[in-house]
Amino acid sequence: MKILLAPLALSVVLVPALVTAQSPKETLLALSKHDHTIAIVDPVSLKLIAKAPVGNDPHEVIASADGKTAYVSNYGGGSFNTLAVIDLVGQKALPSIDLGPLKGPHGLDFKGGELWFTIEGSKAIGSYDPATQKVDWVLGTGQNRTHMVYVFDDLKHIVTTNVSSGTVSMIEKIPPRTGGGRPGPRGGDWDETVVKVGNGSEGFDVSPDGKEIWVANAQDGTVSIIDVASKKVVDTLKANVQSANRLKFTPDGAHVLISGLRMEDVVVLDAHTRKELKKIKVGHGAAGIQMQPDGARAFVACTPDNYVSVIDLKTLEVTGKIDVGPEPDGLAWSVMH
Numbered sequence: 659m660k661i662l663l664a665p666l667a668l669s670v671v672l673v674p675a676l677v678t679a680q681s682p683k684e685t686l687l688a689l690s691k692h693d694h695t696i697a698i699v700d701p702v703s704l705k706l707i708a709k710a711p712v713g714n715d716p717h718e719v720i721a722s723a724d725g726k727t728a729y730v731s732n733y734g735g736g737s738f739n740t741l742a743v744i745d746l747v748g749q750k751a752l753p754s755i756d757l758g759p760l761k762g763p764h765g766l767d768f769k770g771g772e773l774w775f776t777i778e779g780s781k782a783i784g785s786y787d788p789a790t791q792k793v794d795w796v797l798g799t800g801q802n803r804t805h806m807v808y809v810f811d812d813l814k815h816i817v818t819t820n821v822s823s824g825t826v827s828m829i830e831k832i833p834p835r836t837g838g839g840r841p842g843p844r845g846g847d848w849d850e851t852v853v854k855v856g857n858g859s860e861g862f863d864v865s866p867d868g869k870e871i872w873v874a875n876a877q878d879g880t881v882s883i884i885d886v887a888s889k890k891v892v893d894t895l896k897a898n899v900q901s902a903n904r905l906k907f908t909p910d911g912a913h914v915l916i917s918g919l920r921m922e923d924v925v926v927l928d929a930h931t932r933k934e935l936k937k938i939k940v941g942h943g944a945a946g947i948q949m950q951p952d953g954a955r956a957f958v959a960c961t962p963d964n965y966v967s968v969i970d971l972k973t974l975e976v977t978g979k980i981d982v983g984p985e986p987d988g989l990a991w992s993v994m995h
Contacts, residue, residue, distance in 0.1 A: 681707055683994040685746070686948065686957060687728055688966055689716045690983025696730060696744055697982035698992075701950065704968065704980050708749040712742040718946075720766040720773070721746065721992035722788070728992065729755075729766060729773050736762030736779035736803070741786070746992055755786060757793065765806035770813045776804045783807055783818060783829075797848060799827045808864050817864065817871055824857045826873055826882075828889050851889045855882035861904035865929070866911040874902035874916050881905070881916070881927070895932055899925055903945045908971055909953040915969075917944035917958055924958055924967075926974055936974050940967040948989035959986040 685707065686699040694714055698707045712719075717733040730742040732754075741755040741763055757763060762779030773786040777796070781804055784796040801820030804827070808817045814831040828851040856875025859882070864871050871884040879902070881895040901920040908915070913935065914927040923937035924944060941963035948957045949971075956969040957980075966986050968978035 683725070684951075685725075685992045685994075686966075686980075687719050687721060687746075687990040687992055688957075688959065688980070688982035688986050689719050689730060689946075689988040690985060691716060691961070691987050692984035695983055696728060696742075698746065698749060699980060699982065701955075704978055706980075706982070709983070710744050710749060710751045712744065712751065713740060713754060714738065716742065716988065717764055718766045718988040719990040720768045721990050722768055722773075723771065723995075725992040725994035727752075727788070728990065729768070730988070731763040731766055731775060733762060733764050733778070738762065741773070741775065746994070755791075755793075757784075760784065760793070760796065765804075765818070767807050767809045769809040769811060774807055774809045774816070776807045776818060778803050778805055783816065797829065799829075799850065801825055801827055801852065805860055806862060808862070810864075810868065817862070819859045819862050819873060821858055821860050821876075823852075824855060824859050824875070824877075826853045826855055826859060826862070826871065826884060827851070828853060828871075828884075828886075853884055853889060853891060855884070855891060856880045856894070858902075861902055861906075861916065863905050863907045863914070865907055866909065872905055872907070872914055874899055874905040876900065876902045876918070881914075883932070893932065895927070897925060897927065897934065901943075904947045906947040906949055906956070908956070909949055909951060913971070915947055915956055915958075917947055919943045919945060919961070924956075924969065938969060938974055938976060940969075940976060941965075945987045946989040948991055951991060951993075957989055959989055961985050961987055 688697045712730040728744040732738040732740045739757040743752040760777045765776040767774040802822035816829040818827045832847045856878035858877030862873040873882040879900040881897045883893040901918040916925045926936045941960040943962045946959040958967045966980040
């Protein structure tokens with residue numbers, strides 16, 4: 659009898675490993691500010707795969723290009739100085755990144771093999787090289803509460819929103835002069851164009867064609883549209899999005915979704931007519947928005963209601979809710995390569 663039981667016991671032990679091995683290549687990542695955790699979610703079944711600790715006051719999350727690592731900003735209202743690191747393959751926390759005197763990391767992007775981040779308390783942006791495990795570049799914006807960041811694929815154009823200044827920074831690398839410029843991937847000079855938008859400029863996105871920047875102004879309830887080429891505001895929409903938190907284009911560029919911390923609805927704008935198309939009731943307030951890359955669904959973190967809403971982008975209706983832990987906020991998409 660003992661010989662027969664041994665294989666059974668072994669098979670039970672192997673089940674968790676088998677489940678991990680069969681985890682989907684694409685996953686939704688969601689932060690819980692209350693539990694200080696990251697949830698890894700199967701976007702097909704909407705079931706939780708695993709959770710890992712991410713430190714205090716997690717706000718934003720981004721995955722590396724190969725989908726194997728996630729990075730989380732520990733914000734602390736502009737006072738903390740760490741970025742949490744999560745092994746998405748092993749589904750566990752790794753040692754965090756200590757930013758030293760750089761305070762208040764918040765917005766994140768991952769481009770060109772590097773992690774880009776805002777440093778709100780230090781009025782700056784920076785980049786971290788996972789290969790060398792070092793912060794290899796920091797640039798001041800001179801603006802108050804530099805909050806969210808978007809890096810163009812060419813790594814020569816960067817956009818940030820600056821909440822308390824009510825501005826957008828458009829930062830552009832200057833071509834090196836003969837014999838000039840400093841060595842290194844971030845060497846040389848950068849120009850910053852500060853564009854005045856509305857008060858409380860926070861959530862923003864760049865249109866899929868790269869031609870426009872749409873900015874949600876939380877205090878004014880408006881949306882500023884900036885022409886990338888001219889670096890000027892070309893339209894201001896009276897969108898009635900007071901307390902706006904995040905703004906995201908759908909992958910096809912047809913619609914824009916806006917969430918608000920005190921808004922019961924996600925506002926949907928037609929990107930072509932620039933008119934309101936619909937309000938989608940999601941709860942008592944919302945924060946992070948993540949678009950499914952194929953354009954089928956959007957995920958919205960409903961922070962006061964402790965769930966993530968799933969929105970069908972064809973019908974513009976809520977089709978499900980995901981429990982990722984209390985006070986969900988930052989969301990990201992990971993594709994394992």
